[in-house]
Amino acid sequence: MAKYILKRFLWMIPILLCVIIVVFTVMYFTPGDPAMAILGNSYTPESYEAKVRELGLDKPYIVQLGNYLINIVTKFDFGKSYMNNRSVTTQILERLQPTLIIGAVSVLLSQLIAIPVGITAATHHGKIQDYTVSSLCIILAAIPGFLLAVFLMLLFCLKLNWLPAAGITNWYGYILPIVCSIFGPLVSSCRMTRSSMLEVIRKDYIRTARAKGVSEHDVIHKHALKNALIPVLTMLGMHLGGAMGGSILVETIFTVPGLGILMKNAIYNLDYPVVEGCVIFVSFIMSLLMLLTDLAYAAVDPRVRDQITGGGKKKRRKKAAQSMEGIAA
Amino acid sequence: MKKYLALFLALVMVFACTACTNTGGNAGTTSRTLTIGTNNDVTIPFDNTNATNVNGLGLCYDRLTYLDPYTGERVSNVLDDWYYEDNLHLVLEIKDGVTFTDGTALTGEDLIYTYSDEVARGGNNANNLSNFDWDNATVSADGLTVTIPTFEEYAPGIVSLNSWIENKAFDDVHSVDDEIWWDTVQGTGPYYCVEQVGGAYSTYALRDNYWGSEEYEFDTITFKYYSDLTALFIDYENGAIDVALNIGSYNYEQITSGNAKDTIAKLEGDGNPISLCLDYSRVEAWNNPLVRQAVAYAIDVDSLGVAGFEGLYKNNGSVIPETASYYEYVGEYEFNLDKARALLAEAGYADGFSFTLLTYEKYEDMAVALQDMLKQIGITVELDLGQFMPQLKRMLAGEADAIFLNGTTDNNGEPSLAYNKFITPTDNVPAASVLDAGWNALIASSYSLDAAAREKVVHEIQESFYENVWQVALLEKCEAWCYYDNVLSADFEAYVGGVPTFRVLK
Numbered sequence: 001m002a003k004y005i006l007k008r009f010l011w012m013i014p015i016l017l018c019v020i021i022v023v024f025t026v027m028y029f030t031p032g033d034p035a036m037a038i039l040g041n042s043y044t045p046e047s048y049e050a051k052v053r054e055l056g057l058d059k060p061y062i063v064q065l066g067n068y069l070i071n072i073v074t075k076f077d078f079g080k081s082y083m084n085n086r087s088v089t090t091q092i093l094e095r096l097q098p099t100l101i102i103g104a105v106s107v108l109l110s111q112l113i114a115i116p117v118g119i120t121a122a123t124h125h126g127k128i129q130d131y132t133v134s135s136l137c138i139i140l141a142a143i144p145g146f147l148l149a150v151f152l153m154l155l156f157c158l159k160l161n162w163l164p165a166a167g168i169t170n171w172y173g174y175i176l177p178i179v180c181s182i183f184g185p186l187v188s189s190c191r192m193t194r195s196s197m198l199e200v201i202r203k204d205y206i207r208t209a210r211a212k213g214v215s216e217h218d219v220i221h222k223h224a225l226k227n228a229l230i231p232v233l234t235m236l237g238m239h240l241g242g243a244m245g246g247s248i249l250v251e252t253i254f255t256v257p258g259l260g261i262l263m264k265n266a267i268y269n270l271d272y273p274v275v276e277g278c279v280i281f282v283s284f285i286m287s288l289l290m291l292l293t294d295l296a297y298a299a300v301d302p303r304v305r306d307q308i309t310g311g312g313k314k315k316r317r318k319k320a321a322q323s324m325e326g327i328a329a
Numbered sequence: 330m331k332k333y334l335a336l337f338l339a340l341v342m343v344f345a346c347t348a349c350t351n352t353g354g355n356a357g358t359t360s361r362t363l364t365i366g367t368n369n370d371v372t373i374p375f376d377n378t379n380a381t382n383v384n385g386l387g388l389c390y391d392r393l394t395y396l397d398p399y400t401g402e403r404v405s406n407v408l409d410d411w412y413y414e415d416n417l418h419l420v421l422e423i424k425d426g427v428t429f430t431d432g433t434a435l436t437g438e439d440l441i442y443t444y445s446d447e448v449a450r451g452g453n454n455a456n457n458l459s460n461f462d463w464d465n466a467t468v469s470a471d472g473l474t475v476t477i478p479t480f481e482e483y484a485p486g487i488v489s490l491n492s493w494i495e496n497k498a499f500d501d502v503h504s505v506d507d508e509i510w511w512d513t514v515q516g517t518g519p520y521y522c523v524e525q526v527g528g529a530y531s532t533y534a535l536r537d538n539y540w541g542s543e544e545y546e547f548d549t550i551t552f553k554y555y556s557d558l559t560a561l562f563i564d565y566e567n568g569a570i571d572v573a574l575n576i577g578s579y580n581y582e583q584i585t586s587g588n589a590k591d592t593i594a595k596l597e598g599d600g601n602p603i604s605l606c607l608d609y610s611r612v613e614a615w616n617n618p619l620v621r622q623a624v625a626y627a628i629d630v631d632s633l634g635v636a637g638f639e640g641l642y643k644n645n646g647s648v649i650p651e652t653a654s655y656y657e658y659v660g661e662y663e664f665n666l667d668k669a670r671a672l673l674a675e676a677g678y679a680d681g682f683s684f685t686l687l688t689y690e691k692y693e694d695m696a697v698a699l700q701d702m703l704k705q706i707g708i709t710v711e712l713d714l715g716q717f718m719p720q721l722k723r724m725l726a727g728e729a730d731a732i733f734l735n736g737t738t739d740n741n742g743e744p745s746l747a748y749n750k751f752i753t754p755t756d757n758v759p760a761a762s763v764l765d766a767g768w769n770a771l772i773a774s775s776y777s778l779d780a781a782a783r784e785k786v787v788h789e790i791q792e793s794f795y796e797n798v799w800q801v802a803l804l805e806k807c808e809a810w811c812y813y814d815n816v817l818s819a820d821f822e823a824y825v826g827g828v829p830t831f832r833v834l835k
Binding site for chain 1: 370373374376451505506508511526527528529530553554555556557559560561563564566567569718721722725
């Protein structure tokens, strides 16, 4: 297992290098001039030339890319923001906490709700519980996120005055962003759990377990759920990865100073170092989460675990060798 | 399943019992804490390159002089006096005892450093500051008197010395890249930065070691950033904030029509009056003053303001902003289509003519409205719209028959920054160039004069601009803001030189 994890970490290096090169190249060729964006109305040809030199934008593409790669590899330095001259790394680390909290809590809560509800819908297939869950999922999927956010804001902030409309100066401020962020993962995980469970509970081994007299609770939670969880785990990894990048919509509406709004403002202001830094950081997090997802598969499915560790083949060979020795003896 | 439901309901009930109040806010009380909400990001480093930042800098730094918003006179927090010793030497007398945030004393060395550094950096005001001979500026033995030679008689004068005053000793130790600038102020103002959370808020407190004798109303002032105007106004209505620096036109109309209790709403010009600028060399008609007057009379500025800025605008009656030194309200053009048609006919353009208006997406609605207005007097306007940067390059390359141009002073107060755009040869925008020798001579004469004489000439410049319609002065975009009148006094003026200071004195 340790070898596998190490191998995956080593694979991350070329992947991230590719991401860096692709992101840098895309930003380089994106229309727009950051020097002019910074100068705005105070543009003069002289100030423009000075600003271009200051930002290093007068150098050829390959030189800029080389300098950027060297800085990242040797100093983990993503450069400085064109807009406020602060270190990109510092800004990302500052903005990380709110995004992590909202992302992690919303995904966790969504799974805590979605999995039991999905199981209920699957085990009561064709009944009122199933129809209710399916209908609710469709309704929640159809409502645009920004509409939901504004509705919640008007209800809980304006009418009831229970919660702040923006900012996260205390834990109250996290509630509405988390609630808005829950619905997306909740709907998809619920539906995936339901369909996956429906597929699994029709298998022969489930019928066998019931025939053996195993309780319905154990049939569902010990035998069916583990097998049904694998596609749900895949979705969980994707939801977590998306959440770590920050929700631009939620962070903008509720003024959460997270990664999403940092990226949005950087794109709007043509602040290339910040955009590049954020994308690379999110790619790194996604790679880590994909690794964790694969390890979760191994925890749930022994076949995957054996494949990863190679333990299955070795054990079988050892057993075969022992039995041959026994026969020979 | 039932267990989960019961747990969920219990959580909701606990929350409902505890979440009865919102955060912060002290509307309805005369508290010593002021919370201000704004749509502009309030969190930026305090380094000396932030020449035009608003909000916190106005609390923590002083400019050398500024226009008193109540009297319109030029005053100073840090100088006892300023005068010209002779035509070529400006003398500044610094108040004794002025200190920076870290307690070090303000001396003439700091002033020389502040302005010469801006020249070296190529800051917004570098051109005007280059008229002073910083290399030969001297400081008296006690550090409180600075004598600055100028290359021209009087030069642009005291109004040019308008940057935030910097602490030389601190700047010598900390480069502009130093992270210390994120939340460390080194100003002579009464407040300092307590905390700054990127993209969220910044909080300032009164200095214990403040050198001034004024008493300020608020011990703590917090600027809270809102990326969404809806959330900003909701928090204002809930009392979470006392002042809303940016509100939309709908909320502004609600307040001014009496639908918001205890609230005062105000409009504040953004310091960028917009003119319709006409390239005399590309369109023959622009050289005829009757044609320019006809265009001025054909434009309904109110409709333009509604189209372009949702009604948040004002006609400030001059080519330079109200926040500039020597501003004078010279007049507005009457909206009169019959008069416009008569003037055009008199000029020999009874059948009208056509030109192309080159502008960018920010002014699209205004451009379309202008197109409709001029169509009514027979002038056909072709619109050449595009993204800001490519269009700006084209404007600077002289590819426009007409453009919308901002006459800004960058919150500096130096009027020439605005009217210098309308001279020939121009180093800025060809479409704004006025091809009249008398006009250019008038502008040139505004330099090398003492303050009283300069004021007279700048008034003449504004009057000439209006009477001759050298370019068509239109309107100025405004920010609408509001506050609870039981927190701040009803006639409170927050803005000094276009920068909100919120230094409310008792």
